[in-house]
Amino acid sequence: MANKxxxxxxxxxxxxxxxxxxxxxxxxxxxxxWLDRKIKQYEEDKTAVTYTMCxxxxxxxxxxxxxxxxxxxDSVSLxxxxxxxxxxxxxxxxxxxxxxxxxxxxKSNKNSYSTVCVNGNIAVSNGFLKLPKVGQVKVKQHRxxxxxxxxxxxxxxxxxxxxxxxxxxxxxxxxxxxxxxxxFLGLDFSMHELYKDSNGNxxxxxxxxxxxxxKLKREQRKxxxxxxxxxxxxxxxxxxxxxxxxxxxxxxxxLHKQSRQITNVYDCVSVENLDMKAMSQALSFGKSVxxxxxxxxxxxxxxxxxxxxxxxxxxxKFFASSQTCSCCGYVNKETKSLAIRTWDCPQCGVHHDRDxxxxxxxxxxxxxIALA
Numbered sequence: 001m002a003n004k005x006x007x008x009x010x011x012x013x014x015x016x017x018x019x020x021x022x023x024x025x026x027x028x029x030x031x032x033x034w035l036d037r038k039i040k041q042y043e044e045d046k047t048a049v050t051y052t053m054c055x056x057x058x059x060x061x062x063x064x065x066x067x068x069x070x071x072x073x074d075s076v077s078l079x080x081x082x083x084x085x086x087x088x089x090x091x092x093x094x095x096x097x098x099x100x101x102x103x104x105x106x107k108s109n110k111n112s113y114s115t116v117c118v119n120g121n122i123a124v125s126n127g128f129l130k131l132p133k134v135g136q137v138k139v140k141q142h143r144x145x146x147x148x149x150x151x152x153x154x155x156x157x158x159x160x161x162x163x164x165x166x167x168x169x170x171x172x173x174x175x176x177x178x179x180x181x182x183x184f185l186g187l188d189f190s191m192h193e194l195y196k197d198s199n200g201n202x203x204x205x206x207x208x209x210x211x212x213x214x215k216l217k218r219e220q221r222k223x224x225x226x227x228x229x230x231x232x233x234x235x236x237x238x239x240x241x242x243x244x245x246x247x248x249x250x251x252x253x254x255l256h257k258q259s260r261q262i263t264n265v266y267d268c269v270s271v272e273n274l275d276m277k278a279m280s281q282a283l284s285f286g287k288s289v290x291x292x293x294x295x296x297x298x299x300x301x302x303x304x305x306x307x308x309x310x311x312x313x314x315x316x317k318f319f320a321s322s323q324t325c326s327c328c329g330y331v332n333k334e335t336k337s338l339a340i341r342t343w344d345c346p347q348c349g350v351h352h353d354r355d356x357x358x359x360x361x362x363x364x365x366x367x368x369i370a371l372a
Contacts, residue, residue, distance in 0.1 A: 002174035003152070008139040010129065010156075010164040019134050020156065020164065023073040024111035027081045028104045030058065030070075034085055035101055051086040055079060074132040080114045109241065112157035122154055129166055131156070139166060148172055160241035179309040181370055185266040186363025188321065188355045189274055191288050194258070194297065196355035198363040203258050208250045209291035216243055251293050259300040263308060270366020271298055272321065273314040313366035321358040321365070325350065 012020060037057075038049045058078060062070045070078065088101040115122065115132060123130040129139045131154065149170040157165050186198035194205035209216075219240050226233035262269060276295040302312045315321070323335050330347040334340075341354050 001171055003169055003171055004149070005167050005169045006143065006145070007165055007167045008129070008141055010166050011138040011140070012134075012164055016134050016137055017164075019073070020158065021111075022069075023077055023113050023133075023156075024158070025106075026070055026073045027077055027113040028106065028111075030078050030081045031085050032103050034058075034082060035103060038085075038089070051082055054082045054085075058082065072133070074113075074115050074134075076118065076132065077113045077115045080116065084114070109160035109237075110157070112155055114153060114155045116153045117151045122151055124151070124168065129154070129168075137166075145170065146172065159245060160237075161245045162238055162241075163245075176307060176309045179267055181267045181311070183266045184268045184270070184363050184367045184370075185262065186270045186359040186361070186366060188359035188362055189272060189294055190355055191292060194292060194294065195271075196353075196359050198356070198359040200353070200356045203254075205292070206250075206254065207291055208247045208254075209287065212243060212247055216240070219243060251291075252296070255293055255297045255300055259297060259304050262301060263304040263310065267310045268313060268366060268370050269301060269305060269310075270313040270315055270362045270369075271301075272319070272362060273317050275317065311370060313369050315362050315365045315369070319362075319365055321361040322354055324357075324361050325352065326357050326360040326364070 034049070034054045034057075037054070041047060041049050058070075061067045085101065091098045092100055121130075121132045124139070124141065124145060127139060127141050128136045130136050149172045152169045152171050154169070155167040157167070159165065184198075187195040188197075190196050190202065192205070192207070193202040196202045219236070223233065223236045223240055226236055274294070276289060279289045298312070305312050320331055323333060324331050325345040325348060327350045328345060328348040330345055332343065332346065335343050335354065342352060343354065344351050
């Protein structure tokens with residue numbers, strides 16, 4: 001079995017917006033309440049508060065007059081909030097680098113909650129999404145759901161721009177057969193063009209953030225000068241959020257189309273296993289790496305290839321792809337500097353474009369790994 005998510009934009013009415021806001025608030029309250037409870041319990045006697053204990057306490061809490069409003073929202077969403085808290089603690093203890101769970105801020109412009117399908121309480125049909133307590137919400141259903149797909153859960157979210165989205169998770173029987181590998185492609189990361197492939201092609205990435213940077217600066221400057229708490233400031237905040245959302249949507253659209261084109265043609269694609277987080281933290285590369293979207297592109301490429309029984313190979317980041325001659329295998333250590341964009345092999349004399357040569361070496365290494 002495999003899972004697949006569809007994201008639809010929602011158009012709730014005023015009453016439904018109030019219910020969504022109430023659910024967001026209740027989910028945040030439950031998460032923060034038991035995060036505080038877990039911290040205090042551990043400080044007192046070094047014992048842990050389990051999910052089962054939290055769920056029992058919440059059932060009793062909902063019966064009190066002070067917290068009776070918790071009964072007005074979807075009960076499963078509150079349970080899922082506790083599960084998310086439990087998962088956050090498990091991730092912290094398994095991988096401390098993920099960081100200790102943080103309290104959710106009421107001032108945050110990003111709100112969401114998740115709920116699970118139980119006895120048909122959630123359904124998608126004729127452009128409407130049925131949700132517990134909320135009822136039928138109009139959605140922009142841009143694609144049909146295959147008949148064999150089983151609805152598992154829904155995550156409702158509100159973007160900083162104010163738009164509402166539903167991410168619906170389906171389970172389906174995965175019958176993908178692995179294909180024989182006949183066509184191979186290597187991709188070398190490029191800061192400006194997204195990548196250069198082993199055939200010497202590049203996608204001419206438009207760099208959407210850089211295109212809109214001047215307009216963003218102007219609108220953000222207006223926002224910074226407005227009085228906090230005023231209606232005009234809130235309107236300007238939404239305007240800035242919509243600009244950011246448009247840039248993100250343009251980037252995703254381009255990356256989806258580019259990864260689909262590659263998937264349609266090649267059976268095996270090889271890329272370098274780069275640490276994009278470390279690169280984005282570099283002072284000189286931060287904005288360019290974030291605008292580039294390479295990590296997102298690799299994610300899209302991976303799942304699209306796997307859906308068709310094809311593979312993505314990640315070559316070790318320490319593999320000397322730029323220094324090795326793709327014709328004779330000579331390693332030229334003088335090409336370590338990124339300033340050197342072209343070079344001639346001292347051994348065989350072949351003239352190389354740095355990025356194309358690296359992409360060919362990545363393709364060859366990925367081919368060796370895939371066929372091993």
